[in-house]
Amino acid sequence: MRNVAETIREATRQHLIENNGCLYAQCIRAVGWIAGTVPDLTEAEGIYELPTSDVSNSGIACGAALAGRRPIYVIRYQGFLAYNAATILNYAAKSLDMWDVPCPLFVRGIGMEGNIGPVASGMHHNVIARMPGIPVFAPMTPNEWMATWEYFLSNEHPVYCSEHRRSYVIDTELPDRYNKNGPVIIAIGAARLEAEKAVNELNAKNVGVSLIHLYQLKPLTFTNAQMTHLSGSTACLIVDSDYQLCGMAEHIAYTLSHQLTAPTFALGLKDKTSAFSPQHDNLTPSSAEIIDALYRFDMIHATH
Amino acid sequence: MNATAIIEQSWFNRFFEYGAAQALDDGVVIPPIYLSVGTEHIPPTIKEVMHTIYGFHSILDYAIFPQHRCHSYYLSFGGSAEGLALELCGSPDGCNQGRGGSASISNQTTARFFGHSGLLGDQVPIGVGYAHASGVTTVIVMGDAAAEEDYVLGALGYAASQNVPTIFICEDNNLSILTEKRIRRSWSIVDVAKSFGINAVELDDAPEQIYHAFKDHAENARSKPFLINLKCERFLWHAGSGQDGKPSHDPLLEYTLRNGFILEDALIQQQQETASNIWRNVYEKCGRNYSRSNQATPD
Numbered sequence: 079m080r081n082v083a084e085t086i087r088e089a090t091r092q093h094l095i096e097n098n099g100c101l102y103a104q105c106i107r108a109v110g111w112i113a114g115t116v117p118d119l120t121e122a123e124g125i126y127e128l129p130t131s132d133v134s135n136s137g138i139a140c141g142a143a144l145a146g147r148r149p150i151y152v153i154r155y156q157g158f159l160a161y162n163a164a165t166i167l168n169y170a171a172k173s174l175d176m177w178d179v180p181c182p183l184f185v186r187g188i189g190m191e192g193n194i195g196p197v198a199s200g201m202h203h204n205v206i207a208r209m210p211g212i213p214v215f216a217p218m219t220p221n222e223w224m225a226t227w228e229y230f231l232s233n234e235h236p237v238y239c240s241e242h243r244r245s246y247v248i249d250t251e252l253p254d255r256y257n258k259n260g261p262v263i264i265a266i267g268a269a270r271l272e273a274e275k276a277v278n279e280l281n282a283k284n285v286g287v288s289l290i291h292l293y294q295l296k297p298l299t300f301t302n303a304q305m306t307h308l309s310g311s312t313a314c315l316i317v318d319s320d321y322q323l324c325g326m327a328e329h330i331a332y333t334l335s336h337q338l339t340a341p342t343f344a345l346g347l348k349d350k351t352s353a354f355s356p357q358h359d360n361l362t363p364s365s366a367e368i369i370d371a372l373y374r375f376d377m378i379h380a381t382h
Numbered sequence: 383m384n385a386t387a388i389i390e391q392s393w394f395n396r397f398f399e400y401g402a403a404q405a406l407d408d409g410v411v412i413p414p415i416y417l418s419v420g421t422e423h424i425p426p427t428i429k430e431v432m433h434t435i436y437g438f439h440s441i442l443d444y445a446i447f448p449q450h451r452c453h454s455y456y457l458s459f460g461g462s463a464e465g466l467a468l469e470l471c472g473s474p475d476g477c478n479q480g481r482g483g484s485a486s487i488s489n490q491t492t493a494r495f496f497g498h499s500g501l502l503g504d505q506v507p508i509g510v511g512y513a514h515a516s517g518v519t520t521v522i523v524m525g526d527a528a529a530e531e532d533y534v535l536g537a538l539g540y541a542a543s544q545n546v547p548t549i550f551i552c553e554d555n556n557l558s559i560l561t562e563k564r565i566r567r568s569w570s571i572v573d574v575a576k577s578f579g580i581n582a583v584e585l586d587d588a589p590e591q592i593y594h595a596f597k598d599h600a601e602n603a604r605s606k607p608f609l610i611n612l613k614c615e616r617f618l619w620h621a622g623s624g625q626d627g628k629p630s631h632d633p634l635l636e637y638t639l640r641n642g643f644i645l646e647d648a649l650i651q652q653q654q655e656t657a658s659n660i661w662r663n664v665y666e667k668c669g670r671n672y673s674r675s676n677q678a679t680p681d
Contacts, residue, residue: 100515126514134536136506141511144496149515164533168499169508176481176487177497327485 083114083246085220088188089227090150091117100124101378102139103152104132112152112188113246113338123270126371132161140170143183143236155198155317156187156240159205171211175293180234180281184227188241189267189319191352191361198321199352201318204325207296214296216240219251223295239294241317243270257286261377262311264290266326267319269346273363276312276372285378295326308334313377314342319362343375350374383434384647385641388426390529392634393650395422395454397657398463402453402470403623405661411470412670413622415484418454420617421553423634425458428521428551431596436519436603445494445520447509449528450485450552451616457651460492463608463657467664472652473642475667503531510537519547519604526611527558527572541607542578550609552573553587555616575609587633627631 080088091101094117119125124147128135132153139151153162155202158194167186173181188199194256207214213235215226223239245268252270255277265273270291277289288311290304300308308314314334319325327344334342346362352360363371372378399419405411441460448455456466460478462483469476470484470609478487478497488497496512498505509641513520528534529552541548554573556563575582581599585591599608615629635645643649665672 110430129536129540131536131539134533134540137504137507137533137537138511138514141508141513142515143456143511143513144508145516164501165504168501169504172499176486176499177478177490178487179490238424240416294638334416351512364405 079249080220080240081247081249082218082219082220082223082274086115086222087111087117089224090115091119091146093150094119094124095231098124098147099149100126100142100147101152102126102128102135102142103149104128104130104135104154104338106152112154113243116152116245123346127218132158133164133381134149137169139183140165140181142171143170143181143330144179145313146183148231149185150186153185153187155194156189156202157197157199159187159202160197163205166236166238167206167209167229169211170219175211176232180341181236182230182234183236184241185236185238186240187240188205189240191268191319192359193354193356195354196351200347201240201242203238203267205324206238206240206365207329212236212296213294214238214292215242218242218267218291219248220299221251226293231236231267244268244271251293254291255289256307257281257288259310259312260286260288261313261315261372262290262308263289263291263368264314264316266292266295266317266332269317269319269368272365273317273364274331274366275297276315276368279365280372280378287372287378298330311338311340312338312339313375315368315371317363317368317374318344320346323349332339341375343371343377345371383590384430385589385637386431388423388589389442389638389643390649390653391458391643393428393638394463394653394657395426396428396459396463396634397654398457398467398555398660399453401657402467402663403618405467405470406623408476408670410665410670412472412483415470415623416451416621417618417623418451420615420629420632421451421555421587422454423637424551424553424587424592424612424614425591427592428549429458429680430580431593432521434598435593435596438519439494443518444495445509445518446515446523447496447498447505447512447520448523448526449498449505451499451525451678452487452498452523453484456487456495458487461487461489461495463660464663467473467660468667471664471668473667498648503534506531506534506550507537507540509668510541510548513548514540514544514546517547521551523551525550525551526554526556526563526571527566530567531571535574538575538580538607538609539578542580545606547604550607552609552611554611555614557616557620560621570611572609572611580607580609582611584611584613587612589637602666610673
């Protein structure tokens with residue numbers, strides 16, 4: 079099975095060769111074809127190198143979307159959305175609502191973290207999710223990425239695909255894990271990998287905790303099986319690789335609080351700047367921090 | 383150069399705009415409204431250029447990315463005048479069902495005329511991207527304030543580097559709302575464009591000057607970007623129907639007289655009549671009375 083990087087690369091290759099698609103990004107060829115996610119094609123085949131002009135670049139990609147090329151626009155660090163989001167949110171996301179003119183742009187925002195400072199660090203899908211007109215996904219597996227891509231191809235809206243570099247080597251799926259009558263973790267982005275570790279550790283100690291993997295963030299959708307399980311849960315913790323404050327984790331906790339009898343809680347990046355050295359960094363909640371939160375919120379008990 | 387066609391469309395644009403101003407004052411049109419009185423001859427001239435110099439047969443053969451103050455562009459490039467009038471009233475029968483208002487109108491039916499979001503100048507990178515990805519020659523309209531947006535400069539650089547088939551029209555009325563250009567910057571957009579390698583000229587907004595500037599660029603038309611900075615005058619307020627003072631001159635009137643027409647000519651009178659009839663219909667659709675006193679009349 080292909081890993082996520084290979085999946086992205088081959089879907090992109092097919093899009094460019096068969097659909098007259100195109101891809102816009104900065105520094106594509108110079109450093110490993112964006113972690114191996116971009117096919118080794120030429121400009122004539124639709125790979126367009128952009129200058130270091132983040133604000134205007136996203137506008138250029140929007141224009142290509144209006145032209146019907148269904149461009150892929152790659153932002154190499156999601157923190158750079160501070161510049162890039164202007165036209166994506168104010169034009170691409172609004173074009174269909176305002177003028178019935180589709181602006182189908184596939185935005186790949188790449189998250190990474192750890193010693194990379196105050197801007198480049200973390201996932202930032204929250205910034206996008208608050209604006210109408212742009213669905214948001216955070217796939218971490220090959221099939222999830224393909225489902226995100228197929229959603230884009232079959233809809234007229236722009237799509238924000240919140241990626242994390244830790245996903246690129248993943249070549250398996252991450253199914254939900256259900257335990258009856260206990261707490262549930264809903265995990266997003268790279269936090270899913272930490273949640274997996276936390277659940278493994280707790281289950282090994284016979285502490286039954288369920289895990290729901292969420293990658294379609296907006297429109298927020300749970301399967302029937304997920305809702306059934308959530309309805310029988312004792313508590314729910316939503317964990318994200320983006321900031322907790324005013325973010326998806328708190329939003330989902332709030333939304334579910336009206337649908338479940340069980341209490342809901344949120345955990346994400348702290349409300350502090352990610353500085354360079356490890357002691358000053360601000361990372362995706364680790365498995366230890368997730369377990370600590372489960373205890374702190376009284377979702378599991380020390381007697382376990 | 384078909385001066386009659388330019389004069390005919392320009393006077394229609396003007397009478398339409400004065401009708402809109404009156405409708406605003408009558409409470410029929412919903413504010414904010416950005417009127418193009420004083421510059422309504424520029425789009426018909428650009429249209430003439432696109433057809434006679436660039437050789438396009440149809441409005442649908444090229445694209446237009448305007449921003450606010452774009453009524454005259456909309457009207458000159460095939461937009462429905464009644465649709466626009468109703469749009470300004472917020473009607474569901476408006477050209478954008480009341481969603482576009484004055485600043486964000488679009489026409490994808492009879493032209494490739496793209497709406498503007500309201501983020502000043504974002505039509506420049508978007509228009510460049512459209513032209514780059516489609517190969518369709520694209521007219522991008524901005525004002526002297528929009529030209530100062532950093533992403534406009536980035537987009538000019540990309541258009542130059544990639545030889546994107548774009549025409550940048552900077553309508554330079556010297557004002558950002560009421561702040562003069564000399565207070566905002568020390569540089570010229572023409573110098574900036576030239577430094578990127580773009581053929582760029584600064585002109586007064588007389589149709590003959592515009593036409594000849596395009597003619598000089600004809601060899602590279604459709605293959606290289608071109609920027610013209612048009613020194614023009616906004617007769618009315620930035621938003622609304624008010625007027626701070628008499629304009630220094632009237633390029634449309636001067637062009638009309640240079641070409642042997644007078645205001646009493648049937649050609650011009652007919653434009654006034656047509657514009658008035660449109661506004662009369664719109665008043666009626668809005669349940670309001672229209673009288674001769676409402677009639678669009680330039681000062």
